[in-house]
Amino acid sequence: MSRAYDVPTLVGRAREGDARSVARLISLVENGDPALPEVAAALAPYAGGAQVVGLTGSPGVGKSTTTNELVRSLRARGKRVGVLAVDPSSPFTGGAILGDRIRMQDHTTDPGVYIRSMSSRGRLGGLAAATPQAVRVLEGAGCDVILVETVGVGQAEVEIASLADTTLVLLAPGMGDAIQAVKAGVLEVADVFVINKADRPGADATYRDIQGMLGLGERAPGDWRPLVVRATAVKAEGIDDIAAAIDKHRDWLDRTGNLLTRRERRAAVEVEAIALGVLRARIGDLRQGTALTALAACVAHGELDPYAAADELLKGL
Amino acid sequence: MSRAYDVPTLVGRAREGDARSVARLISLVENGDPALPEVAAALAPYAGGAQVVGLTGSPGVGKSTTTNELVRSLRARGKRVGVLAVDPSSPFTGGAILGDRIRMQDHTTDPGVYIRSMSSRGRLGGLAAATPQAVRVLEGAGCDVILVETVGVGQAEVEIASLADTTLVLLAPGMGDAIQAVKAGVLEVADVFVINKADRPGADATYRDIQGMLGLGERAPGDWRPLVVRATAVKAEGIDDIAAAIDKHRDWLDRTGNLLTRRERRAAVEVEAIALGVLRARIGDLRQGTALTALAACVAHGELDPYAAADELLKGL
Incomplete structure (x- = not known):
């Protein structure tokens, strides 16, 4: 790792919106650089500035397409957006296959969007530690919204998604996903369910399954009841509904004081x-x-x- | 946890094939009982007696059905069989949803088969530690073959599957599974690929995709080249081909000395x-x-x- 700039300079340039400095800082985080504690200390004062949205779901439900459309929608509203695509990489080769990130290049020439794929390079424990720190880099760089996209089947990935203020769980019809969602524990982390590919047969059944399971869950008065939204991301349909659901959840977090509670819990998980x-x-x-x-x-x-x-x-x- | 029997008695009875004692020992393992080190010490002399076969794949590829048919095939050859179905459970409720295990009850009245679902009850780290120990219990109970079934998308589950002598990765046509397999790193842990639901459209394409990816991989002379087998487990088709592939891999392990190498590596992961x-x-x-x-x-x-x-x-x- 070359150290052409010292950490305060890098953080200062990232604050000014310099994309290369942001990229370098995230690389330091991802590689577990020895300078990490110094980076963290320099970023600490900017903690909490961004809204963090987790997006998870089984392979093939359309996470990347949905993320792409959400970025477009947020940009149309003038928000600065960061995207962290967290890829469980091979435990043996250490490399991530990022073929389906190519469509994200829609936004690569937009200076209001930072997009970054992160791979675990070793163990998911490392990624669970690195992801919130990468979020802090994007926060420091002035992002208003940070989307964290993970594959949501393994428990570790579910935990990464749950590091967000608001967690979206994507499902698609006909994949037995409703049941699998419960098995993998994503039901408990979801604030918003998105039934993507809603133009396909079986979407109504998936919608009913999820609503049925939500009805079974025990919920104290004042608890958040997850919203269920239909979308067809590949046709850009339902994206505004997703954005509205995220806003609604954020309002609830603010109104009830749950935002701070969640962030303290997130910090505890991070420190641990x-x-x-x-x-x-x-x-x-x-x-x-x-x-x-x-x-x-x-x-x-x-x-x-x-x-x-x-x-x-x-x-x- | 009641301690109606002491550990040496429980292990002694399990050695004699008493199913209740086997079940109790696995419960001790799963619950992280304080007696665990004592159990491990009592079982240590019987290490290595069983052939351990891992079976992993995305949700919905037919893992349980295939396991069920493999058990049937192994029983027909007179083998004593143990099955560990490892279920990533909810990080919040601690409970596992085991609906699709019901079909495994085909074998519950057969005294030559032990079947056990294990949930993580907390963290997958715990399961990574508990699974090999549960394998040792089944080894101690005289199982010839132990099938360890995991959901193979998260890295932790892939690691659990790789604790086996021989690891089967199940794929199904039309799920984009070939690409996803690479993403999750299962390509590197697979000794045998099973293309299940081979009667469905797209099976040939999946077969070609996998063969193509295997062709790309670097392999030293004498390394194992993963076998690719087609099956339709729900119709009990191709099960003998899977069994033959497992045998072929086992022969290779024995012939090359890789069996001991793998088991030492497995033990290192376990101790860690x-x-x-x-x-x-x-x-x-x-x-x-x-x-x-x-x-x-x-x-x-x-x-x-x-x-x-x-x-x-x-x-x-």
């Missing part, structure tokens, strides 16, 4: 993830050595049980 | 997961206290950056 990352790195150092390899061989041969081996490993910390 | 679980529990203790809450509030208000807060938190360890 960073702390775990530090501990994981210490274990990783042990992993580079022969300690873990030797212990694992004993376990594989039945000479040691894994708990005893873990105890041994932790003694080295 | 347990060690991380211990550290996470220590942080969890801090979370119960007010330290994290107070630090998070400072972060949310921009008075402290999250790295400085994490440092503060870790000082308490």
Whole structure:
């Protein structure tokens, strides 16, 4: 990692809207650069300036198309927009396949939009720590709205989506998605359900399924009842309805004081993830050595049980 | 958790094939019982007795149906079979929705089959630690083959599948699955691809896509080239081909010495997961206290950056 600029200079330029500085700062975050604590300290005063919207759903429901149309809609209203597309990447090659991001290039020449794909490069724990920090970079750069797009099937991705002020869960008809949504726990993180591809057969059934499940959930008086919106993003239909649902949820957050509660909870998750990352790195150092390899061989041969081996490993910390 | 039997008695009975003792031991594992290290120590001598087959794929590709038919096929060959169906459960309610496990009841009256659904009850880290231990219980109980079924979209689930000797990745035509498979990193963990629902339109295209991607991958001489098998599990078609592919991979593992290499790597992942679980529990203790809450509030208000807060938190360890 080259350090052509020092961190205060980079943050200062990002504040002025310099896209290259924003990109560099996010790269520092993504790569887990040693300068990260310094970056975080420089960005701390600007915390809370942006509205963070999470967008999640199974592969193929149309997340990228919907994000693209939402960006268009927000730009039409004069908002500065940041997009973080969080891609679970290969645990082996460390690379993300970003083919379906190409359509996002609609906005690449617009100076009011920052778009960034982030890959995990290792472990999702790292991404859970990096994503909120990348959000802080975009906040520092003056974005009004930040869209965080994740694949919402694994629990880790659901957790990343739930780091937002408002979380959208996309479903599509005929994918058995309503049931799968419950299985993966996204029902609990959704503030707004978007039934995308609403022009397809089965959209009404999916709508009823979701409304039915929402009816079953226990909710205290004053709790938010998730909204259900229909859209066909590929035809740009229903995008204003999604935007209106996001605004409605934001009004509720402001009115009830839940915005601050959520952000404190988000910060707690973030701090915990960073702390775990530090501990994981210490274990990783042990992993580079022969300690873990030797212990694992004993376990594989039945000479040691894994708990005893873990105890041994932790003694080295 | 009642302790009506001591651990050596439970393990002894499980060795004799007592299904209730097996079930109790897996519950101890799943619940993270304090007796876990004792259970692990008692089971250690029986490590490596079973062939572990992972089975993963996106929601709706037919994992449960395929597992069910594989169990039938293995039973017809006289094998004792264990099934672990690993379900990412809700991070908020802690409950798993197991509706599609009902069909597995085909085998519930067969004393040669143990079937168990496992939910994460908290964090996938816990499940990554619990699953190999549950495999050890089934190994101790004399299973010849253990099928571990996971939803294969999130990275954590992919990692769980990769804990197997042989990993099957299920795809179905027309779900854009070939591309998604690469995105989620399953291409690298797959030893055998099963194109399920092969009677549907698009199966040939999916077959060609996968073969094409396999052709692109770099492979050293002597490396395993993943097999691609077509099946229609719901009609019990192609099941023998899947079984033959598993056998072929197992022969390769034995012949090349890769079986032991994989199992040592598996043990290393297991030991690391347990060690991380211990550290996470220590942080969890801090979370119960007010330290994290107070630090998070400072972060949310921009008075402290999250790295400085994490440092503060870790000082308490």
